[in-house]
Amino acid sequence: MAAITRFSKPSVISHVRRCLYSSSAVAAESNQHAPSPFGDYTITRRNPSERNVQWVFLGSPGVGKGTYASRLSNLLGVPHIATGDLVREELASSGPIAKQLTEIVNQGKLVSDEIIIRLLSKRLKAGEAKGESGFILDGFPRTINQAEILKGVTDIDLVVNLRLPESVLIEKCLGRRICGQCGKNFNVASINVKGQNGCPGISMAPLLPPSSCMSKLVTRSDDTEEVVKERLRIYNDKSQPLEDYYRNQGKLMEFNLPGGIPESWPKLLEALNLDEFDERQSVAA
Numbered sequence: 005m006a007a008i009t010r011f012s013k014p015s016v017i018s019h020v021r022r023c024l025y026s027s028s029a030v031a032a033e034s035n036q037h038a039p040s041p042f043g044d045y046t047i048t049r050r051n052p053s054e055r056n057v058q059w060v061f062l063g064s065p066g067v068g069k070g071t072y073a074s075r076l077s078n079l080l081g082v083p084h085i086a087t088g089d090l091v092r093e094e095l096a097s098s099g100p101i102a103k104q105l106t107e108i109v110n111q112g113k114l115v116s117d118e119i120i121i122r123l124l125s126k127r128l129k130a131g132e133a134k135g136e137s138g139f140i141l142d143g144f145p146r147t148i149n150q151a152e153i154l155k156g157v158t159d160i161d162l163v164v165n166l167r168l169p170e171s172v173l174i175e176k177c178l179g180r181r182i183c184g185q186c187g188k189n190f191n192v193a194s195i196n197v198k199g200q201n202g203c204p205g206i207s208m209a210p211l212l213p214p215s216s217c218m219s220k221l222v223t224r225s226d227d228t229e230e231v232v233k234e235r236l237r238i239y240n241d242k243s244q245p246l247e248d249y250y251r252n253q254g255k256l257m258e259f260n261l262p263g264g265i266p267e268s269w270p271k272l273l274e275a276l277n278l279d280e281f282d283e284r285q286s287v288a289a
């Protein structure tokens with residue numbers, strides 16, 4: 005609840021709320037006439053002033069999206085919902101969707117938007133029953149179609165798009181190492197991009213292994229420059245229309261990461277108007 009008060013400052017959020025009221029009213033109306041494709045998992049739409057944040061995190065592979073989404077969800081007291089985890093959890097369960105999923109995965113097919121949104125609705129419904137308020141989504145939506153389906157399920161207040169220059173993403177991915185013995189992840193890339201043309205520089209310290217792991221480091225076979233570039237190209241092709249979609253609704257917040265977590269975290273909180281909130285939390289802790 006404290007977070008909500010904080011968000012009511014004149015900021016991107018208040019603009020976001022104005023957009024939200026009109027879009028949710030339309031969605032609520034259309035829901036009355038069409039049977040819900042989400043079965044029993046219809047989620048209650050709550051007024052933004054009566055709930056916590058409902059945010060989406062976007063970002064290229066390797067940008068560290070999961071890390072920031074997870075930290076923010078801890079700070080704000082909302083669940084961090086990664087759709088990859090939902091699929092894995094469902095596969096490990098024995099529910100009706102699990103059977104369908106197992107077949108799809110065994111046939112090497114892609115999991116459909118419909119199944120993902122059913123899993124997500126189920127997760128949100130379960131959260132609602134437990135008294136959860138708000139969420140941060142990671143890994144969904146990936147396409148405009150998914151965003152449109154999501155709009156039929158729940159309201160999104162803000163979409164945070166984490167960005168790093170492509171050269172940095174490539175360097176970061178190429179620096180990834182895994183210890184062949186203990187399985188821990190490290191990164192040997194030491195990134196130091198000088199600021200130019202008004203763009204600030206970017207520096208990221210490597211995450212070096214202890215000496216016991218040093219001689220056992222291996223590189224993932226798909227962390228080659230060619231593969232990483234292709235991964236980024238595919239991501240950009242898909243995400244650009246999605247970014248435009250949310251930008252046109254006034255919901256997209258672009259955030260250029262200035263470095264690793266120590267440099268980026270305080271700046272991200274500042275951009276989200278959460279810097280004072282974080283200080284209060286630290287004092288209370």
Ligand SMILES: [Zn+2]
Binds near residue numbers: 183184185186187216
């Ligand atoms: Zn090790």
